[in-house]
Amino acid sequence: MTTNRVLGILAFMATGVSLLSGQTTLNVKPGQWETTTSGSATGAAAMIPPGVLDKLTPDQRAKMEAAMKGAGQPRTSASSGCVTKEDVAKGFQPSNLPNTCKYDVTLSTASQMRLAVTCETGQAKSTGTVQVDAVDSEHVKGSVQMATALANGQAMNNNMTFTSKWVGPVCSEKKTGK
Numbered sequence: 001m002t003t004n005r006v007l008g009i010l011a012f013m014a015t016g017v018s019l020l021s022g023q024t025t026l027n028v029k030p031g032q033w034e035t036t037t038s039g040s041a042t043g044a045a046a047m048i049p050p051g052v053l054d055k056l057t058p059d060q061r062a063k064m065e066a067a068m069k070g071a072g073q074p075r076t077s078a079s080s081g082c083v084t085k086e087d088v089a090k091g092f093q094p095s096n097l098p099n100t101c102k103y104d105v106t107l108s109t110a111s112q113m114r115l116a117v118t119c120e121t122g123q124a125k126s127t128g129t130v131q132v133d134a135v136d137s138e139h140v141k142g143s144v145q146m147a148t149a150l151a152n153g154q155a156m157n158n159n160m161t162f163t164s165k166w167v168g169p170v171c172s173e174k175k176t177g178k
Contacts, residue, residue, distance in 0.1 A: 026134045027110040030085045032167040038076045039144075039160030082171035103130075110134065117146070124150045128158075138166035 053061055100119050107114035115130040128146035135141060141163045148156040 025088060025110070026113060026132065026140070027137050028083065028088065028134055028140060029137045029166050029169070030083050030088050031169040032080065032171050033083055033140075033164050034078065034080050034167055035162055035164040036076065036078045037160055037162040038074055039158060040074045041156060041158045043148075043154065043156035080167070080172070084171070119146075122151065124148050140164040 113132040119126040126148040132142040
């Protein structure tokens with residue numbers, strides 16, 4: 001699983017959590033939410049197939065190696081999104097979860113949600129956990145830990161945290177990433 005897919009899952013979890021029928025919905029207000037995520041990946045070099053670096057020019061290889069060194073460094077980003085009354089009522093269905101992923105809800109209360117996530121493609125299998133805590137109806141925090149085993153035997157780990165805060169009842173419909 002690439003970091004972008006993990007970030008997609010994180011963004012999905014940050015604005016709402018998918019709940020199956022009969023489970024408790026997180027106690028959050030509908031409206032505009034701002035989310036800050038911070039995360040890092042180890043083993044990101046594993047995502048480059050063997051031999052690719054050997055085919056690059058010296059300048060391209062130097063740039064790629066510099067980028068790989070920075071891949072494990074913590075990164076922070078911010079985004080804004082809308083959570084509607086319908087999202088809250090239907091329990092935040094997982095439209096943003098890649099179709100190669102499955103999840104099991106292991107805990108579901110008005111203030112906490114825990115999920116076990118498994119994503120599998122021909123090139124990799126990722127397993128991990130998602131933890132979401134509704135501190136109150138206007139503040140949510142959580143974490144995502146994913147371990148990826150690549151078909152070539154290499155591994156990568158992603159660890160991310162997020163905090164979300166309710167901005168107000170009116171959605172601007174604007175979604176941004178900074």
